Amino acid sequence: MTEDRLQPALGESLRAERRRRRLSLRELADEIDVGFNTLSRVERGHVPELRNYKRIISWLGAEDSLFDAAETAAVEPSTPDLIAKHLYTDDRLDEESAGTMMKLIQDLYNVLAAPKPAFAVHLRSSQTFLPEVGKLLSDALEDMHTALVEEAR
Template identity: 35%
Template sequence: MESTLNTELLSSMLKDKRGKKGLRTVAEEIGGVSYATLSRIEQGRIPDVDTFVKICKWLEVSTDTFIVDAENLGTVSTKDVVIAHLRSEKTLSKETVDMLIKMVDIAYNTK
């Protein structure tokens, strides 16, 4: 089984956390990453490993969040995307995020 990087989710979460901040500002916050590289990642390009790890640290999510089976790349569920976004949310407390994730999980598992 071959794994790949879900660049769509990475791009989306990077854009969401960046908000209205400029790419240069975010590049400085992350450290060791150029704004041009961030721009390319937001456009769906695959970053090098060091950059990927730095971005995951900045997003405060595990690198596993973005690793998917290559054959299932186009089938990342909405539930997984929502949960990944909730985990990257920094304005809510961890307890609130955990409760919201439980609610999302219940909503998707209720028939």
């Protein structure tokens, strides 16, 4: 699920639950220690900063799908692991041949696979920003990363 779809759902969920509990924005702001203006912007589809995002998710009693997705991605098998599964279960290959092919594939993968960025960027220009801004920043960072990888080759 993209951030553009996730965040409007967050705002809608927040507004619906707040109304269900018959709370004003000010009452909710006091209850979860998130600014009134921030909550108002979130209900209109803006993205809160991480600290406020976690407080809102906690108050909603919702699963943190933003972080669940990252954890799921972390446990997915790597490309070489997927290839190894196919090689070692191929009836036409004996174990030694599959191992030889796997060593070649692993060596090539290590040389040719694009490395992960060696740095992280923390952006905090305001309490919230529109989802479109996140997409634009993401695209700009991806372009920068691609240029750096090409330059390194």
